Amino acid sequence: xxxxxxxxxxxxxxxxxxxxxxxxxxxxxxxxxxxxxxxxxxxxxxxxxxxxxxxxxxxxxxxxxxxxxxxxxxxxxxxxxxxxxxxxxxxxxxxxxxxxxxxxxxxxxxxxxxxxxxxxxxxxxxxxxxxxxxxxxxxxxxxxxxxxxxxxxxxxxxxxxxxxxxxxxxxxxxxxxxxxxxxxxxxxxx
Ligand SMILES: [Zn+2]
Numbered sequence: 001x002x003x004x005x006x007x008x009x010x011x012x013x014x015x016x017x018x019x020x021x022x023x024x025x026x027x028x029x030x031x032x033x034x035x036x037x038x039x040x041x042x043x044x045x046x047x048x049x050x051x052x053x054x055x056x057x058x059x060x061x062x063x064x065x066x067x068x069x070x071x072x073x074x075x076x077x078x079x080x081x082x083x084x085x086x087x088x089x090x091x092x093x094x095x096x097x098x099x100x101x102x103x104x105x106x107x108x109x110x111x112x113x114x115x116x117x118x119x120x121x122x123x124x125x126x127x128x129x130x131x132x133x134x135x136x137x138x139x140x141x142x143x144x145x146x147x148x149x150x151x152x153x154x155x156x157x158x159x160x161x162x163x164x165x166x167x168x169x170x171x172x173x174x175x176x177x178x179x180x181x182x183x184x185x186x187x188x189x190x
Contacts, residue, residue: 009056016046016059019066026073033077039070092139096160097167099136103146103153104171106130111149111178118150118179150175 022039025031046063110116110126127146136144142157152168154161 010058011056013046013050013053013057013059013063015042015049016063016066019043019046019070020062021066023066023069023073026069032073036070036073036077039066040074043067043070093160093163095139096142096155096157097163099138099144100153100155100160100164101167102134103136103144107146107149107153108171108174108178111175115182116149118148118175120149122146122149 019039019042022035022042026033026035026039029035043063043066046059047067050057050060050063106127107122110122114126116122138144138155138157138160140157140160142155142160145154145156147153150172152161152164152171154164
């Protein structure tokens with residue numbers, strides 16, 4: 001009778017296999033962090049056990065694959081979260097810039113309709129007509145200063161202004177053109 005040689009049977013690390021399965025699941029089944037975090041934990045456990053087993057445990061490749069998939073998924077998710085946070089942070093600024101743009105458009109209309117000269121203040125009585133139609137509320141609670149004709153309107157939150165300043169030369173140009181037109185075309189008596 002032949003007795004089999006005494007070679008220790010090499011088993012596969014269950015933790016390493018679990019890590020790979022979870023790593024794949026984090027992408028394929030869209031489990032995201034629910035699978036990615038355990039994949040990373042299992043990967044590290046599997047890796048340590050394989051190292052300690054000194055050759056009696058295999059599955060190093062599985063553990064590495066599981067770890068990589070788990071970490072990549074977590075980085076991917078973190079990017080997604082950061083993008084969402086950035087988007088949410090930018091929204092009030094965008095809305096405020098939109099308000100400032102509408103204020104400038106209303107001021108342009110005032111210049112057009114009433115011939116307000118540069119440097120004059122926006123008459124509150126005239127402004128009420130615009131305010132009655134829509135509310136100019138900064139989404140972050142800032143206060144608006146309409147500014148004089150020929151000067152930019154501003155929000156009390158500095159961050160919102162810095163962007164409006166970029167668009168400002170465009171409005172200024174429109175007003176200059178309006179002013180020019182008014183001076184060159186004779187006024188018709190209504
Ligand atoms: Zn604002």
